[in-house]
Amino acid sequence: MKEIYIGVDVGSVSTNVVAIDRNVNVLFKTYIRTNGQPIDSVKEGVKQLKETLGDVEVLGVGTTGSGRQLAAAILGADVVKNEITAHATATIHFVPDVRTIFEIGGQDSKIIIIKDQMVVDFAMNTVCAAGTGSFLDHQAERLKIPIEQFGDLALSATRPVRIAGRCTVFAESDMIAKQQFGFSKAEIIRGLCDALVRNYLNNVGRGKNLEAPFVFQGGVAANMGIRAAFERELQTKIIVPEHFNVMGAIGSAILAKDYIEKTKARTNFRGFDAADIDFSTSSFECKGCSNRCEVVKVSMDGKVIAMWGDRCGKWTNSL
Amino acid sequence: MKVSFPYMGSAIVYKKLFEFLEHEVIMPPKPSQRTMDLGVKYSPEFACIPLKMVMGTYLEAIEKGAKVLVTSGGHGPCRAGFYGDTHRNILKSLGYDDVEIIIFDAPQDNWRAFFRNVQKIRNGVPWHKVINRMYTLYRFVQKLDELEKMVQKIRPYEVNKGQTTQIWNQIQEKFDKIKTRKQLYKVYEECKQMLLNIPTREVDEKDRIKVGIVGEIYVVMESSINFGIEEILGNLGVEVERSLYLFEWINDNLVPWILRPKRFKEIIKKGQRYIKILIGGHAVETVGHIIDFKERGFDGIVHLMPFACLPELVTQSLIPKISKEVDIPILSLPIDEQTGKANMLTRIEAFVDLLRNRKRGKTKEVFIDNIQEHVQEERVVMV
Ligand code: SF4
Numbered sequence: 001m002k003e004i005y006i007g008v009d010v011g012s013v014s015t016n017v018v019a020i021d022r023n024v025n026v027l028f029k030t031y032i033r034t035n036g037q038p039i040d041s042v043k044e045g046v047k048q049l050k051e052t053l054g055d056v057e058v059l060g061v062g063t064t065g066s067g068r069q070l071a072a073a074i075l076g077a078d079v080v081k082n083e084i085t086a087h088a089t090a091t092i093h094f095v096p097d098v099r100t101i102f103e104i105g106g107q108d109s110k111i112i113i114i115k116d117q118m119v120v121d122f123a124m125n126t127v128c129a130a131g132t133g134s135f136l137d138h139q140a141e142r143l144k145i146p147i148e149q150f151g152d153l154a155l156s157a158t159r160p161v162r163i164a165g166r167c168t169v170f171a172e173s174d175m176i177a178k179q180q181f182g183f184s185k186a187e188i189i190r191g192l193c194d195a196l197v198r199n200y201l202n203n204v205g206r207g208k209n210l211e212a213p214f215v216f217q218g219g220v221a222a223n224m225g226i227r228a229a230f231e232r233e234l235q236t237k238i239i240v241p242e243h244f245n246v247m248g249a250i251g252s253a254i255l256a257k258d259y260i261e262k263t264k265a266r267t268n269f270r271g272f273d274a275a276d277i278d279f280s281t282s283s284f285e286c287k288g289c290s291n292r293c294e295v296v297k298v299s300m301d302g303k304v305i306a307m308w309g310d311r312c313g314k315w316t317n318s319l
Numbered sequence: 320m321k322v323s324f325p326y327m328g329s330a331i332v333y334k335k336l337f338e339f340l341e342h343e344v345i346m347p348p349k350p351s352q353r354t355m356d357l358g359v360k361y362s363p364e365f366a367c368i369p370l371k372m373v374m375g376t377y378l379e380a381i382e383k384g385a386k387v388l389v390t391s392g393g394h395g396p397c398r399a400g401f402y403g404d405t406h407r408n409i410l411k412s413l414g415y416d417d418v419e420i421i422i423f424d425a426p427q428d429n430w431r432a433f434f435r436n437v438q439k440i441r442n443g444v445p446w447h448k449v450i451n452r453m454y455t456l457y458r459f460v461q462k463l464d465e466l467e468k469m470v471q472k473i474r475p476y477e478v479n480k481g482q483t484t485q486i487w488n489q490i491q492e493k494f495d496k497i498k499t500r501k502q503l504y505k506v507y508e509e510c511k512q513m514l515l516n517i518p519t520r521e522v523d524e525k526d527r528i529k530v531g532i533v534g535e536i537y538v539v540m541e542s543s544i545n546f547g548i549e550e551i552l553g554n555l556g557v558e559v560e561r562s563l564y565l566f567e568w569i570n571d572n573l574v575p576w577i578l579r580p581k582r583f584k585e586i587i588k589k590g591q592r593y594i595k596i597l598i599g600g601h602a603v604e605t606v607g608h609i610i611d612f613k614e615r616g617f618d619g620i621v622h623l624m625p626f627a628c629l630p631e632l633v634t635q636s637l638i639p640k641i642s643k644e645v646d647i648p649i650l651s652l653p654i655d656e657q658t659g660k661a662n663m664l665t666r667i668e669a670f671v672d673l674l675r676n677r678k679r680g681k682t683k684e685v686f687i688d689n690i691q692e693h694v695q696e697e698r699v700v701m702v
Contacts, residue, residue, distance in 0.1 A: 066661035066662070082668040082669045084665065084666075084669035085669055108662070118676045118677075118680075119669070119676060121648070121673075122666075124662065124665070124666060207638065207639030207640075290348075290349050291349070291488070292349070292351060310481070311484055311550055312488065313479070313481015314481065314485070316480065316481065317479070317480060317481060
């Protein structure tokens, strides 16, 4: 029977599930829209995994992403880690000499700086989305161009044009102006790709020492136009790893693998039946003291299996 | 007078102050989502978060019957100096004409106004009593801060998760009941013992991680707005110390000049290495404390800033340079009503991973040890 480690990355936009073997070969990967239903998307991902791989023995499970705690409760994870550490772990595995990681997803983007295979600095976008995938989505919609064609069109442009892409509002009026000046759609799209990269590097990368080799991952890395814009801006080649859109999940699988191998622990994995179990989450305000914590409760078939959010441990320790 | 005040940090101290002056105290509720909603609704959109939260607190205090709101003013060229007046105008526009706001600006800026205010809130209590009770309050703050500093050093190593926080809550309740100086010293000793009795695990010096928290006073002091960052760090096994404690703030700002401890001046001098002129807020102190923490052997700094806070924006833009020259990792966290907890936690956890790596070398080993130690501890996460 195949022995595997599962990694799950639950973000606000997508839920990714991967399976790796002992040598970190990726045996399975899937990318599911979270659609505000993290429980369902995690279950769906694991079900697909089971259907694709057939009989497997799960040695360990790791979760990451903003829904990592919830996913961990549902699956019975061994390792729960933040996205930055998870992304860095996977990237270092595939590109050992990496110095800078660009990670651009739908809503979030990050820059991670690595030295001697160690995270030495990082940054994430806060309020501004002008350096993320959703910026491109908006603009593609405005120009009535399917996002899939975006990259190829951008590459076909011959002249550079500068679009003021600080935010959607400016970008729109500038796009209209530039079209009136006679620039083609392709050229404007290329300008938008440049604007996204510029914003991303200015906002997220502000004050950071960016050094090659550069690795570019996350959903937006599929876009050839953006890749080209990065290469223009940085004047050097950037690496897009094979599994660019599920690196977080792979990283958490690797962390689970290392943890299990080092500690020789048995996995907490609940088994594939978890996909059929009825999970629900609720939250309540504890009135035990003036902190009034918002306590989150996850139940399995009506029985409470995890609680968090209490600052004093009253609920967490009650299980 | 039915008196209330902004809720910030150990608010029982302000409550004691007005109790000692024999006012009827309306205790404002600890800021909550409702406070935020109220504050955001009635404040200018581009105001920074402390103004909004305090606005919300005032409205909640007024609901509970407060007629007088006492607050401190700003100092130097930052908009905090206009907070009191802005709040006053907003309250007026909402029709609360009978609510008075008393603003204490730094005494050295205008001694006369300061004493006029003191007369107002002295409430006719004879001077000798005022002085005696203020001295008690001074010691009250000192002792409470000492205990809080102990809490911050014990929490990361507690054996029973959450116990330190629970005891800290009890301590605050006990302090709330104190009336005299004698009681104070007795309760202090009891509380200290309670903290020392908390079972902790032995951790090697080289594995201890210390983080200093710096930034604008409100977001540094008030846990409800910074997501309880001290507890988050504590639960991740990190010792913390803030740049600001009430006792030190009183020493630096209210105690007569000659009696002030030298520390503050030194911090300012350190800060002036990077910021030469007065730009308001806590910018110079923030920088000074970063350098000071480094000199005292801390491993990293968390810099809290209200989104769009001008002085802290200046600090933030200096941070890459300072971090490099002083050689200490610094994490800047802008705080706003739109700041999400999940996003913030990711940064904090990753930052702690980074600090551990830095201290111990190799990546993987550290992650795994870290996981082993904290597998159940990453429980403060929101869905
Ligand atoms: S969970 Fe604990 S800290 Fe939070 S409100 Fe309840 S008693 Fe207070």
